[in-house]
Amino acid sequence: MDHIAIVGVAQTGYEAKIRNKTNYDLVYEVTKGVLDDAGLSLADIDNIVTVSNDFMDGRTISSMAVGEAAGGHDKNISTVEGDGTFGAFYGAMRVLGGFNTTLVVAHSKGSEGSLKHITNAMFDPVYHRLIGIEAISASAIQANSYMDRFGLSEESFAMVSVKNHQNGFNNPYAHMPLNLTVEDVMKSARIADPLKLLDCSPVSDGAAAIIIANEEYSRRAKTRPVWIKGIAHCVEEYFLGDRDLAVAKSLRQASRKAYEMAGISRPVDSIDVVELYDAFSYMEPLWLEGLGFCEEGRGPGMLKDGITLMSGKLPVNPSGGVLSSHALLVAGLARIIEATLQLRGEAGSRQIPEAKTALAHGINGPCGQSHCVWVLSSEQ
Amino acid sequence: MVSTELGYDQLLSIAFSVPMPYEWSVGVYGSLFFHEIMNHNRFLGVRCPDCNKVYMPPRRLCGPCFKELDELVVLPNEGTIEAFSIVNYPFVDPNTGEQRPIPYTYGYIRIDGADTIFSHIINETDTRLIQVGMKVKAVFREKELMQGNVQDIKHFEIVNP
Numbered sequence: 001m002d003h004i005a006i007v008g009v010a011q012t013g014y015e016a017k018i019r020n021k022t023n024y025d026l027v028y029e030v031t032k033g034v035l036d037d038a039g040l041s042l043a044d045i046d047n048i049v050t051v052s053n054d055f056m057d058g059r060t061i062s063s064m065a066v067g068e069a070a071g072g073h074d075k076n077i078s079t080v081e082g083d084g085t086f087g088a089f090y091g092a093m094r095v096l097g098g099f100n101t102t103l104v105v106a107h108s109k110g111s112e113g114s115l116k117h118i119t120n121a122m123f124d125p126v127y128h129r130l131i132g133i134e135a136i137s138a139s140a141i142q143a144n145s146y147m148d149r150f151g152l153s154e155e156s157f158a159m160v161s162v163k164n165h166q167n168g169f170n171n172p173y174a175h176m177p178l179n180l181t182v183e184d185v186m187k188s189a190r191i192a193d194p195l196k197l198l199d200c201s202p203v204s205d206g207a208a209a210i211i212i213a214n215e216e217y218s219r220r221a222k223t224r225p226v227w228i229k230g231i232a233h234c235v236e237e238y239f240l241g242d243r244d245l246a247v248a249k250s251l252r253q254a255s256r257k258a259y260e261m262a263g264i265s266r267p268v269d270s271i272d273v274v275e276l277y278d279a280f281s282y283m284e285p286l287w288l289e290g291l292g293f294c295e296e297g298r299g300p301g302m303l304k305d306g307i308t309l310m311s312g313k314l315p316v317n318p319s320g321g322v323l324s325s326h327a328l329l330v331a332g333l334a335r336i337i338e339a340t341l342q343l344r345g346e347a348g349s350r351q352i353p354e355a356k357t358a359l360a361h362g363i364n365g366p367c368g369q370s371h372c373v374w375v376l377s378s379e380q
Numbered sequence: 381m382v383s384t385e386l387g388y389d390q391l392l393s394i395a396f397s398v399p400m401p402y403e404w405s406v407g408v409y410g411s412l413f414f415h416e417i418m419n420h421n422r423f424l425g426v427r428c429p430d431c432n433k434v435y436m437p438p439r440r441l442c443g444p445c446f447k448e449l450d451e452l453v454v455l456p457n458e459g460t461i462e463a464f465s466i467v468n469y470p471f472v473d474p475n476t477g478e479q480r481p482i483p484y485t486y487g488y489i490r491i492d493g494a495d496t497i498f499s500h501i502i503n504e505t506d507t508r509l510i511q512v513g514m515k516v517k518a519v520f521r522e523k524e525l526m527q528g529n530v531q532d533i534k535h536f537e538i539v540n541p
Contacts, residue, residue: 022407028441028448042446058402068443109405117400125394 005225008038008211014175014325017111026207028069039222051087051106084333085362085372110203140192149246150297158185168320170350206327230262235370248290275335332362436494459491
């Protein structure tokens with residue numbers, strides 16, 4: 001693969017309701033921010049990828065409303081409807097395909113629509129939608145499948161919530177840093193068994209942007225480039241009932257491809273820090289298994305053994321993760337941004353010392369129907 | 381054995397007619413625009429310092445200049461018809477859920493002093509009495525009924541036809 005790099009990053013703070021800003025405002029602010037970060041001007045950007053969802057925005061062809069704010073006047077703009085990691089994947093492909101630079105920008109305001117309606121609308125209208133299943137209840141089924149298969153406890157998931165909300169205090173952008181105990185999580189309201197309120201991510205408003213550049217333009221940018229060493233995504237069946245929810249099959253496949261591309265054979269030894277899409281507490285250990293950091297059913301053990309703590313061998317979600325801030329679509333791009341900041345050595349009080357290789361991960365569809373994996377490095 | 385015979389009228393469909401709720405932020409400039417209507421029965425625009433274009437309603441950016449805009453300008457409640465269409469098919473008003481009376485005239489109106497064009501209803505549905513280039517004036521809702529949205533303007537009416 002040609003050498004391509006992330007040369008700029010920007011994100012808004014994440015909040016429950018950003019009343020004084022429209023999606024247009026949010027997109028403009030991170031577009032301006034990412035250009036400033038990279039030290040590039042709009043003239044250096046030759047194509048733009050926006051990431052949006054029409055049901056979230058309540059607008060047909062939602063991307064059309066933010067093109068101008070993304071600096072897209074008279075430029076080549078295209079759109080990905082899905083998580084930001086997938087938008088960034090497409091942006092990387094465009095640079096590999098001959099563009100010098102791609103600006104990728106994602107936005108969402110969970111405060112403006114009804115997430116239960118919107119995520120219910122992910123499902124098949126004939127067999128699933130009318131029985132009311134949506135993101136939380138589907139995830140509860142996945143959590144139960146996972147617990148049942150491997151004999152896992154709710155407490156082991158609660159520990160993830162405790163860790164990530166605590167890590168959130170080190171991230172100035174986080175929506176919900178919290179000082180919690182396992183008991184707090186266990187005693188929080190039961191939303192959908194086995195998920196309690198504090199097992200679930202908040203719904204946030206926010207936006208994020210990155211610039212991906214080819215080798216030549218990575219030298220023009222003022223930032224230290226973060227090199228894209230391996231990227232892959234993979235999708236599973238649409239119907240939940242066709243899938244084994246206790247095993248992240250498509251993540252296994254996507255991560256193997258990304259590792260192969262990056263020349264990594266033992267990820268647990270090669271990767272210094274992980275930012276993954278923990279929309280619910282149980283997802284972190286399940287995705288760690290899919291990513292090949294441990295055997296199936298052993299994900300919760302990585303936290304019990306202290307491996308995924310800030311101080312551990314493989315810190316996971318030092319930013320506080322999605323559990324601390326969850327702007328839909330944006331959250332995956334935020335994982336790439338956090339990984340980039342780690343590799344630039346600019347992650348402030350959440351910095352993992354001497355991080356050289358980082359993994360960022362995003363999901364799309366219910367219960368991680370598709371996964372996108374990024375292996376990034378500070379070294380070309 | 382299960383029979384696969386099925387009459388055409390036995391094929392099923394699923395009806396879904398519940399609207400999804402939204403609450404969209406209007407933003408700072410949009411809020412100022414509607415407050416100006418509510419307080420003074422007039423419009424606001426914003427000027428780009430680079431290309432001098434006046435956007436109405438006001439917005440945060442000039443797209444071609446990629447310039448952030450902050451020079452708000454007060455605009456009158458009058459303008460010129462740039463284009464129009466008399467619409468004759470039924471349309472359910474998204475605000476009320478009721479059918480809007482037909483025909484109605486959809487107008488493309490340049491407010492005096494603005495470079496962009498505003499869209500609203502013109503209360504003239506007779507093609508013999510309306511033409512491009514005519515001056516129109518905004519008719520506002522009674523102050524106590526205003527809600528801070530585009531329906532605070534009832535319609536535009538032709539001035540001195």
